[in-house]
Amino acid sequence: MTARIRTALTDLVGIEHPVVQTGMGWVAGPRLVAATADAGGLGILASATMTFAELEAAIAKTKAHTDKPFGVNIRADATDAPERIELLIREQVRVASFALAPKRELIARLKDAGVVVVPSIGAAKHAVKVASWGADAVIVQGGEGGGHTGPVATTLLLPSVLDAVDIPVVAAGGFFDGRGLAAALAYGAAGVAMGTRFLLTQESTVPDAVKREYLRRGLQDTVVSLKVDGMPHRVLNTELVDRLEHSGRWRGLAAAVSNATKFKSMTGMKWSTIVRDGLAMRKAKDLSWSQVVMAANTPMLLKAGLVEGNTQAGVLAAGQVTGVIEDLPTVRELIDRIVGDAAARIDALAALRDGANAAPGS
């Protein structure tokens, strides 16, 4: 039987294990999310790269495969965030996750409807803000983490957030095994959230060749680039990223505009929506216009890598943890292993405290 570790997170969401699979764009679809839910963790659907209709279909498909709780990640600054929130409420999705701090009214609306609100944050002051607005818990992502990331490592960011808020804090950035879960719990976190580790599972729909590319990489093989979309983005250090890093500003921008156009036609988004989203993003993150255009470019670059398997033309978001991951377990094997190892670690630590392991005569 799998070990059980009960925390404020498992109680809040009604899951068996304090393990979260995060909402990774193009990666966290119904198959991965349902597998995580079935294995007793919290799976989160990524909706930032889905149209509204695709999100509707993904929620329906996830529900068809599992009756366990799951979550949906929403871009808080998306123009249609309020409609997506109404969809979550209608479909009785258990958890709303946000990449950026959601507006106070959106949190209130979700909470009134009984949805658990869990924004992802990268600094203690943001955790304080969303907690004061009623967020139920936060995911805090340290600099080791894949995708958009900050400069401070989990080992320091996590305690700073734990000291600042009273709500459950879930640790993210650099987690992959039971030692990590036990360490996060020792800090006072209520669980761990992992992106890269779940990307590298059997149920992840990322093409096998791309998974192999991640597996063969070492600890030094990710880079935080500002050239992908103008914001710090941790990705595998590929030839394309190297070229972007050394390209002039205008060349990057021209490519970005072309990709933004492709994203527009693919998602059926109107230019007016893209511009409105861009304006909101510019205001929320204090970005320049060139950064906004580059941000619109990112989904296409990630899609080329993570969906089409084109590692030459695509960007592969990745945490540093990719350097220590060496296998592709099923999601259930992964979660059982992490929880079992964490429980053994916790027992070993408790034994140290009791002196039960003390050498005879000492």
Ligand SMILES: Cc1cc2nc3c(=O)[nH]c(=O)nc-3n(C[C@H](O)[C@H](O)[C@H](O)COP(=O)(O)O)c2cc1C
């Ligand atoms: C391929 C990939 C795509 C990601 N896409 C998103 C996203 O769309 N929204 C989001 O909030 N975070 C995204 N992230 C960040 C993850 O949700 C998570 O916070 C991060 O991966 C944690 O660090 P780890 O990779 O060390 O586990 C992405 C990460 C990866 C690796």
